[in-house]
Amino acid sequence: MHLSLEELLAVRDGVAGAAAAGHAAACAECAAEVKRLAAVRAALAALPEERPSNDVWPAVVARAAGECERRVWRRAGWIAAGLAAMFTIAIGVRGALETYAEAKLARQTETLVAESQRLEKALRSSERRERVMSGRTAGTVVQLEDRIATIDAQLARAGNDRYPSQERIGLWQERVRLLDALVSVEKSGTTYLGL
Amino acid sequence: MSVVTPPSFVVAVDELTVARARAGDEAALEALFRRFETPVYSLARRLTRSPHDAEDVLQETFLEVVRSIRRFRGDGSLAGWIRKVAASKALMKLRQQGARGREEELFDDLAGHTSGDGPGGSPAPGTAAERVDLETALAQIPATARAVIWLHDVEGYSHDEIAAMAGRTASFSKSQLARAHARLRELLAPGVREGTCT
Numbered sequence: 001m002h003l004s005l006e007e008l009l010a011v012r013d014g015v016a017g018a019a020a021a022g023h024a025a026a027c028a029e030c031a032a033e034v035k036r037l038a039a040v041r042a043a044l045a046a047l048p049e050e051r052p053s054n055d056v057w058p059a060v061v062a063r064a065a066g067e068c069e070r071r072v073w074r075r076a077g078w079i080a081a082g083l084a085a086m087f088t089i090a091i092g093v094r095g096a097l098e099t100y101a102e103a104k105l106a107r108q109t110e111t112l113v114a115e116s117q118r119l120e121k122a123l124r125s126s127e128r129r130e131r132v133m134s135g136r137t138a139g140t141v142v143q144l145e146d147r148i149a150t151i152d153a154q155l156a157r158a159g160n161d162r163y164p165s166q167e168r169i170g171l172w173q174e175r176v177r178l179l180d181a182l183v184s185v186e187k188s189g190t191t192y193l194g195l
Numbered sequence: 196m197s198v199v200t201p202p203s204f205v206v207a208v209d210e211l212t213v214a215r216a217r218a219g220d221e222a223a224l225e226a227l228f229r230r231f232e233t234p235v236y237s238l239a240r241r242l243t244r245s246p247h248d249a250e251d252v253l254q255e256t257f258l259e260v261v262r263s264i265r266r267f268r269g270d271g272s273l274a275g276w277i278r279k280v281a282a283s284k285a286l287m288k289l290r291q292q293g294a295r296g297r298e299e300e301l302f303d304d305l306a307g308h309t310s311g312d313g314p315g316g317s318p319a320p321g322t323a324a325e326r327v328d329l330e331t332a333l334a335q336i337p338a339t340a341r342a343v344i345w346l347h348d349v350e351g352y353s354h355d356e357i358a359a360m361a362g363r364t365a366s367f368s369k370s371q372l373a374r375a376h377a378r379l380r381e382l383l384a385p386g387v388r389e390g391t392c393t
Contacts, residue, residue: 004373005373005376005377006369006370006372006373009369009372009373009376010369037376040329040348040376040379041348041349043329044329044333044344044345044348044349045348045349047329047330047333049233049234049236049237050233050236050237050240050249051232051233051236052232052236052246052249052250052253053246054250056232056250056253056254056257057225057228057229057232057257059254060228060254060257060258060261061221061225063254063258064258064261064262067262
């Protein structure tokens with residue numbers, strides 16, 4: 001009875017029991033098969049290496065940077081939430097002195113702040129870390145997060161003005177637009193956003 | 196695909212580059228990537244189904260290297276560590292693919308006529324044409340068996356190590372290795388008759 005393939009492989013690898021090793025030493029056919037299996041192993045090891053057709057490093061850098069940025073951005077998100085809360089309080093005490101135009105601006109800003117908070121919540125609940133992004137997509141995410149961080153810095157510099165201004169509304173509008181784009185990228189991996 | 200040197204993780208990396216990479220120096224991390232990009236991709240390409248999957252594995256492997264190299268203490272070789280990360284990521288990719296595909300079922304169809312195969316095989320591949328045949332045959336082996344034959348016969352992992360990485364038993368690894376060789380023999384020399392007992 002010849003050795004099974006598992007036994008022949010064990011002989012080839014030098015881990016067979018005495019009985020199998022003894023048989024392989026005495027049986028010309030099994031010895032030839034052990035030799036053939038060793039040659040297959042050598043032939044596999046001699047197969048040529050392959051190179052990726054795309055340069056993957058930029059995607060690694062973008063994803064690593066994105067993870068770092070997201071940590072920073074999460075903190076910035078809390079700052080933005082704080083700013084939004086202060087703004088809401090300021091709106092609440094504005095009283096009857098405000099003009100109709102000011103009240104309209106305030107309502108617009110309140111709507112934008114609420115939309116911004118909704119989009120941030122959607123982003124926080126996504127499982128984007130588990131996904132493999134293309135380099136271009138990861139780069140787009142990082143770019144968007146950078147721009148949102150810049151808007152947050154501008155809002156922070158604008159301070160807690162009692163009255164909403166067209167400039168502040170513009171900043172909140174831009175923040176909502178960027179967050180919306182970020183949600184789209186996260187969901188679909190789309191890289192063209194017309195930004 | 197372009198052909199380069201034989202597969203090997205035997206790559207010389209100077210200690211200064213490793214130290215700089217551990218400190219987060221991007222140029223040093225890229226230098227490591229460039230040194231190991233080909234062996235990692237080759238390993239991934241042998242284990243996964245497509246160049247796209249292999250590039251995903253390459254990306255995941257080096258993202259892990261960038262994240263964790265600060266914790267690499269140098270107890271083993273850097274090449275060994277990176278190779279193990281790559282093998283784990285490739286096996287993870289296989290598991291994800293396995294959840295979606297039927298490859299294991301197809302493999303099970305083969306199991307019946309491969310057990311207990313003994314001598315009587317084809318000549319081992321040696322010439323360039325035979326290497327092409329071997330490469331084609333290797334690509335046709337079901338994913339799990341292909342992963343095991345590559346990790347064991349080429350990368351030199353033991354059955355225990357493969358079992359630990361794949362979350363299976365050493366017996367499973369041994370049986371997959373035997374099945375992979377049986378399938379290779381069948382693909383390389385269809386119709387070869389088994390030898391008779393003497």
